[in-house]
Amino acid sequence: MFANLLAEAGLSECSRAGTECPGFGVGPLEIAIVGILAIALLMVPASATVSILSWKPPARERMSWLVAVWAIPVVGGVLWFIYAGASSSATHEVRTFD
Numbered sequence: 001m002f003a004n005l006l007a008e009a010g011l012s013e014c015s016r017a018g019t020e021c022p023g024f025g026v027g028p029l030e031i032a033i034v035g036i037l038a039i040a041l042l043m044v045p046a047s048a049t050v051s052i053l054s055w056k057p058p059a060r061e062r063m064s065w066l067v068a069v070w071a072i073p074v075v076g077g078v079l080w081f082i083y084a085g086a087s088s089s090a091t092h093e094v095r096t097f098d
Helices: 002-008 012-017 028-053 059-071 073-091
Strands: none
Touching (some): 028 059
């Protein structure tokens, strides 16, 4: 049965020859790269979500930012942090004590 599955997948020649077939034997480096990318794809939108939910403007504006952050995960999150940084520096006034 296993030989039939290999033949149907077009891998019977690889299995008979004893050579390494392409697509098998994913190494630790590939697993690490995929893991880092997965963490980035989840952590940037998650941290942006926490920041957006603690923001005080109207709910409609918060919801549109949440949709943007989760629709385009990394880019949306980065844009949020750029927007939040620019808007917070523009709204804070510098106080001097004379």
